[in-house]
Amino acid sequence: MQKIINFLRGSVRLEVSGAFPERFLNLCAQNGVSFWAVEWLDAGNLRITVARKDLKRSRALGEKVMCEVKTQLSRGAPAFLARFKKRYALLAGLTLSLMAVCVLSQFVLTVEVSGNETVSTAEIVSQLRRLGVRPGVYGPGIDPAATAQELLLRVDGLSWCAVNMRGTVAEVLVREKVEKPELVDDKVLGDVVARAPGLVTDLSVLEGEAAVKEGDTVLAGELLIAGNIHIEGPEYGEVDLGWRRVKANGLIYARTWRTLEAEIPLEARVKSYTGEEIALWSLNLLGRRINFYGNSGISFAEYDKITNVWTASLPGGQEMPLSLTRETVRAYDTTPAPVDIAAAEELLRARLDEALRQQLGSGEVISADYTSRAADGKLTVRLQAECKEEIGKFVPFADQAQDTQP
Amino acid sequence: MEKRGKREGILERTAQVFDLPGDVVAGLPRIELTGNRELRMENHKGILAYGTEEIHVSGGKLVVKVRGDGLELRAMNASELLITGTILGVELT
Numbered sequence: 001m002q003k004i005i006n007f008l009r010g011s012v013r014l015e016v017s018g019a020f021p022e023r024f025l026n027l028c029a030q031n032g033v034s035f036w037a038v039e040w041l042d043a044g045n046l047r048i049t050v051a052r053k054d055l056k057r058s059r060a061l062g063e064k065v066m067c068e069v070k071t072q073l074s075r076g077a078p079a080f081l082a083r084f085k086k087r088y089a090l091l092a093g094l095t096l097s098l099m100a101v102c103v104l105s106q107f108v109l110t111v112e113v114s115g116n117e118t119v120s121t122a123e124i125v126s127q128l129r130r131l132g133v134r135p136g137v138y139g140p141g142i143d144p145a146a147t148a149q150e151l152l153l154r155v156d157g158l159s160w161c162a163v164n165m166r167g168t169v170a171e172v173l174v175r176e177k178v179e180k181p182e183l184v185d186d187k188v189l190g191d192v193v194a195r196a197p198g199l200v201t202d203l204s205v206l207e208g209e210a211a212v213k214e215g216d217t218v219l220a221g222e223l224l225i226a227g228n229i230h231i232e233g234p235e236y237g238e239v240d241l242g243w244r245r246v247k248a249n250g251l252i253y254a255r256t257w258r259t260l261e262a263e264i265p266l267e268a269r270v271k272s273y274t275g276e277e278i279a280l281w282s283l284n285l286l287g288r289r290i291n292f293y294g295n296s297g298i299s300f301a302e303y304d305k306i307t308n309v310w311t312a313s314l315p316g317g318q319e320m321p322l323s324l325t326r327e328t329v330r331a332y333d334t335t336p337a338p339v340d341i342a343a344a345e346e347l348l349r350a351r352l353d354e355a356l357r358q359q360l361g362s363g364e365v366i367s368a369d370y371t372s373r374a375a376d377g378k379l380t381v382r383l384q385a386e387c388k389e390e391i392g393k394f395v396p397f398a399d400q401a402q403d404t405q406p
Numbered sequence: 407m408e409k410r411g412k413r414e415g416i417l418e419r420t421a422q423v424f425d426l427p428g429d430v431v432a433g434l435p436r437i438e439l440t441g442n443r444e445l446r447m448e449n450h451k452g453i454l455a456y457g458t459e460e461i462h463v464s465g466g467k468l469v470v471k472v473r474g475d476g477l478e479l480r481a482m483n484a485s486e487l488l489i490t491g492t493i494l495g496v497e498l499t
Contacts, residue, residue, distance in 0.1 A: 022452070022455065022456055023452075025456070025479075025482065029482045029484050029487070030452075030484045034483065035482065037478075038479040040457055040458070046456065
């Protein structure tokens with residue numbers, strides 16, 4: 001503890017030379033100058049350590065007893081800080097840094113959006129920018145409540161919003177609207193018809209009257225479950241009870257056969273870089289872009305633009321509103337080149353598989369057969385697939401009249 | 407000087423007669439030895455000689471000679487001092 005105190009208040013090692021250096025010690029003790037680490041060198045010389053604040057008094061006391069007091073070494077925090085006394089540039093830098101911290105902390109450096117899943121952050125940030133909340137804006141000038149209200153009005157998918165100013169960070173918390181579930185209207189009456197042609201393998205009718213049976217072949221649009229049900233009268237009776245109209249409902253599974261086709265030219269134009277290249281540098285500071293390339297345009301007819309952005313970030317990964325951008329413009333010419341047939345076929349097969357999956361929905365593929373043909377400068381791949389899928393599709397009646405009585 | 411000495415003598419006797427502590431009443435030096443490593447002295451009158459093997463301290467009428475090895479004057483103020491090291495003997499003259 002004493003060492004820490006001595007370090008904080010600073011200490012000075014003194015060498016005292018004179019005829020009677022012990023008188024110096026006694027005088028120091030009488031005058032309240034505390035000293036320690038006394039080292040007697042010889043009869044007329046000794047070394048002591050005193051607190052930095054007692055240095056002047058020690059010298060004065062030394063003069064009284066005809067002793068020469070020389071400073072040998074200064075230690076502790078004050079001595080360390082005194083080294084910087086004449087470093088004006090350092091002091092100026094320190095002052096400027098402190099001022100920069102004080103001034104810059106008043107400005108928004110980052111805008112953080114959280115709580116959104118379906119509404120894109122870019123959309124929210126874009127609207128916030130229009131409302132004046134963006135990196136570089138003066139923080140106290142933002143009205144968080146008004147901004148949050150305005151943001152709710154401007155962005156459709158939001159149900160709640162709050163803007164919190166935390167130092168240089170504008171934190172925007174949002175909650176999204178919950179989508180209204182699609183309501184099935186039971187009052188709409190209609191039939192279930194075939195969405196695609198196929199061979200019926202399984203049917204389960206929940207409402208309505210089955211118009212087909214297992215093993216039947218149906219065409220697209222053909223009636224599968226009728227919503228118009230004729231109510232049979234009693235046997236041998238002459239009374240016609242009429243028709244009952246319902247919303248037909250049920251699952252009709254069928255084997256279907258689908259044919260899909262895709263093609264690609266056998267010759268493609270490929271890029272070859274000419275070697276000409278221009279680098280365009282720009283700096284983005286607090287949302288403002290500073291171009292270093294002036295007004296120089298791009299003279300190439302065809303070119304690729306590759307953009308590299310280096311953003312300054314804090315050790316925690318927080319991005320700062322300072323980025324350096326390099327846009328590399330590379331000129332190229334296009335030349336015709338033959339396409340690799342195997343790779344092209346692979347590509348077309350993948351495309352056809354994807355298209356089939358989209359058409360089937362929850363259905364499954366039983367077997368698939370691919371045929372490819374190269375003719376007239378094109379490669380054509382045809383997919384013939386046997387599938388099992390639910391083919392029912394509800395079609396409402398044009399006339400929604402209720403049950404009919406004879 | 408003589409007057410002061412007489413006064414001190416009276417105070418010393420008074421302390422003896424009334425059974426009072428001499429260091430308080432007469433300002434006599436008080437020496438406290440802790441083992442052989444530390445010597446604390448109150449009411450001293452200053453250092454007379456200093457060395458690692460011997461330190462002479464004035465106690466007014468008498469001189470306290472502290473002998474030992476690696477002696478060091480650890481702390482000192484107007485009335486107290488602390489000597490550390492291996493103390494081998496204390497002599498009063």
